[in-house]
Amino acid sequence: MxxxxxxxxxxxxxxxxxxxxxxxxxxxxxxxxxxxxxxxxxxxxxxxxxxxxxxxxxxxxxxxxxxxxxxxxxxxxxxxxxxxxxxxxxxxxxxxxxxxxxxxxxxxxxxxxxxxxxxxxxxxxxxxxxxxxxxxxxxxxxxxxxxxxxxxxxxxxxxxxxxxxxxxxxxxxxxxxxxxxxxxxxxxxxxxxxxxxxxxxxxxYDEREEDHDLRGINWEAETNLIEMRKKNILELIGDKQTRQKLLKEFKKEKFVRIAKNIAICIKNGELEKALEGTKKLYYFLGE
CATH class of the missing domain: 3.90.550.10 (Spore Coat Polysaccharide Biosynthesis Protein SpsA; Chain A)
Structure with missing residues (x-):
């Protein structure tokens, strides 16, 4: 070869x-x-x-x-x-x-x-x-x-x-x-x-199956995404001004995203998922 x-x-x-x-x-x-x-x-x-x-x-x-x-x-x-x-x-x-x-x-x-x-x-x-x-x-x-x-x-x-x-x-x-x-x-x-x-x-790309873990709201995946994005902003963005700007936007968008996903769960009748999302919201509020 x-x-x-x-x-x-x-x-x-x-x-x-x-x-x-x-x-x-x-x-x-x-x-x-x-x-x-x-x-x-x-x-x-x-x-x-x-x-x-x-x-x-x-x-x-x-x-x-x-x-x-x-x-x-x-x-x-x-x-x-x-x-x-x-x-x-x-x-x-x-x-x-x-x-x-x-x-x-x-x-x-x-x-x-x-x-x-x-x-x-x-x-x-x-x-x-x-x-x-x-x-x-x-x-x-x-x-x-x-x-x-x-x-x-x-x-x-x-x-x-x-x-x-x-x-x-x-x-x-x-x-x-x-x-x-x-x-x-x-x-x-x-x-x-x-x-x-x-x-x-x-x-x-193949469409995901109905029971695929990433079809719908998956709070573990959401947590992965939030933690990954924050870590990489802190570690990869060298320019201080850009880093602070991205962190400020991230903090605001994070809560908006979680709230929207909770609303989707409620609309779909997935009350246990909505409760799980509310716990995530309180967890990240405490950071």
Whole structure:
């Protein structure tokens, strides 16, 4: 395998019915990846059978199964460690790649030496006609960090291409943020390096199942997001004036967001969740 090879790592957990369409979309790429690594986080639904089948049929496919369920952050870490390429594409089960995405990823990473990650426009997640952000081809990392830390959503989803060396220099996905480890990683990575952007929809994200943990209000995920954003403002924003401005906005927006989510829970008849949110509100008021 060449030093600039690209490994496509597919993260999967208990989604055997959606895994195959993702594998097939990677196999259809015009730019053939040097390897495809299926990273199974100890699924119990027959995912192993599918992974082993593809491993037997395609020389470029490896199936790797964690010995226990380690969660989203650590599965990312294991996938990157297993990848043999200098570039690593992170893909999730159920997502479908346009057939030129891998080639676009490699092109951006080879064009810009300062780039740590490449992201792109997408279909799905409430955007059936396709969504783009209008960023330039190369995006200043510090600019993106400030943007990420000044809003509750993140313009970069979990499907990206990474320069493995820069990830190693930055550190691991933080497993103390089980729900928002990717957002935390992007902020830390872009505090040191730049990003590249493909300004067109290149992937169709799978819609989350009705019982998915991040569908609806998840107070643990909300707590992760609040704690992560505050920590990174304090640690990553070097300019004192900018840091104070972001902290002031964050403090105000934090309570507004919690209050709005409590109202959503009440409207949906989820009174236990509303009570849980009220406890979170009082907890953060005491900070």
């Amino acid at each position: 060449s030093s600039k090879a690209i490994s496509i790592c597919i993260l999967t957990y208990n989604r055997k019915n959606k895994l195959e369409k993702t594998i097939e979309s990677v196999l259809r790429q015009k730019y053939t990846p040097d390897e495809i690594v299926i990273n199974d986080d100890y699924s119990k639904d027959g995912t192993r059978k599918i992974g082993k089948k593809y491993e037997r049929e395609y020389d470029i496919i490896r199936y790797e199964r964690n010995s226990t369920n380690v969660g989203y952050a650590e599965n990312n870490n294991k996938a990157i460690k297993r990848a043999r390429g200098q570039y690593v594409g992170i893909v999730h089960d159920g997502d479908i790649l346009k057939n030129n995405l891998v080639g676009e990823w490699v092109s951006k990473l080879e064009r810009y030496d300062s780039v740590a990650l490449v992201f792109q426009g997408y279909y799905g997640r409430g955007c059936p006609e396709g969504c783009t952000h209008g960023y330039p081809s190369r995006v200043d990392g510090e600019r993106l960090v400030s943007e990420i830390l000044s809003r509750w959503d993140c313009p970069i989803f979990g499907v990206v291409a990474l320069r493995k060396k820069f990830v190693s220099n930055t550190g691991r996905f933080d497993s103390s943020y089980p729900w928002r480890a990717d957002v935390d990683m992007w902020a830390r990575l872009l505090n040191k390096y730049d990003a590249a952007y493909i300004d067109k929809p290149m992937i169709k």
